[in-house]
Amino acid sequence: MNDDKCFDTVAKVWQKRIEITPNSIFLAENGHHYTYNQINYLVQKQEKRLLSYGVKKGDIISLQFELDVEGIVNILACINLHLVINPLNPHFDMDEVKNLVYRFKPYLIITQQSERGRDTLFRLNNLTNYRIDTYEDCKVFIRNSHEICLAKEKNETNNPVVILNTSGTTGVPKGVVLTNKNVLSAEYxxxxxxxxxxxxxxxxASGMYHAIGFHHGLVSTIIAGSAMAILRHYSIDNIVDLIKNEPITFIDSVSTVIYDILF
Structure with a gap:
């Protein structure tokens, strides 16, 4: 993939990657390796599930997952369907999450059961303006109507692909809307x-709700045809084991994680 493709869409970059290196390793998790093609098979299955909920191009889809294969599959399925992803930090408390839901009014919220009993949306049995469905270890909140649709530009490169939450200067999480062009130009x-x-x-070690995880992990990897090794639960012991057991060539994370590794 050359630099002249940097103003394409993330969906097209993913589809091109599947054509070029389908059998290359894309993900490593807990000693299991998944090729691009294997992940794409899971992505296509998830696309069908999303379509069954009546999603439309430009819908905002909130995803609250740990850093795992299931979460990445959901992100890629949303990208392929031209939905706008809003990854939610599983460490957010319920007030923070409800504030984001109130402002963004996502059409779907898909939340994963947490092994560590966190205060995630999975624990809610009702949410105003939403009905509930479940599958496997996930709970899905489906909004009663499509209130916000962000895809407006004829040129798809200018359409939003992700909303990343940041506290910024307010101390309250708020969303930064990024287009395909924003994301791809940065990662090229x-x-x-x-x-x-x-x-x-x-x-x-950073979740997909974080710019490092989404940009420098997922999108950078797809562009390069390289691989990611992911940790669902961060600890210094876990990351040391990861470095010992996988052919890691570099690490990109927040300063506190780098400090743990070095000291």
């Missing part, structure tokens, strides 16, 4: 600056 530049290529495997 990132890969060029750090010479990320198809021989690399990045260790990711």
């Amino acid at each position: 530049a990132y890969n060029k600056a750090f010479n990320v290529n198809n021989h690399d495997m990045i260790a990711i």
Whole structure:
């Protein structure tokens, strides 16, 4: 993939990657390796489930997952259907999450049962203006109507692909809307600056709700045809084991994680 593709869409970049290197390793989790093609098979299954809920292009879909294969599959399914992802930090308390739901009014909220008993949306048995469905270890909140649709531009590169939450200067989580062009131009530049290529495997400890996880983990990897090794639950012991057991070539994370590794 060349730099002249950097103003495409994330969906097209993913589809092109499947054509080019379907059998290359894309994800490593707990010693299990998944090729691009294997993940794409799961993505296509999830697309059918999302369509069964009546999603429309430009709908906002909130996803509250740990850093795992299931969460990444959901993100890619949303991207392929031209939905706008709003990844929610599983560490948010209920007031923070409800505030975001009130402001963004996502059409779907998909939340995963937490192994550590966190205060996630999965624990809610009702949510105003939403009906509930469940499948496997997930709960789905389906809004009664499509109130917000963010896809407006004829040029799809200018359409939103993700809303990342940040506290910014307010201390209250708020959403930053990023287009395909925003995300891809940043990650083509990132890969060029750090010479990320198809021989690399990045260790990711930041969730997909974080710019490092979504941008420098997921999107950078797809562009380069490289691989990600993910940790559902971060600890210094877990990341040391990951480095010992996988052919990690680099790590990108927040400063506190880098400090743990170095000291």
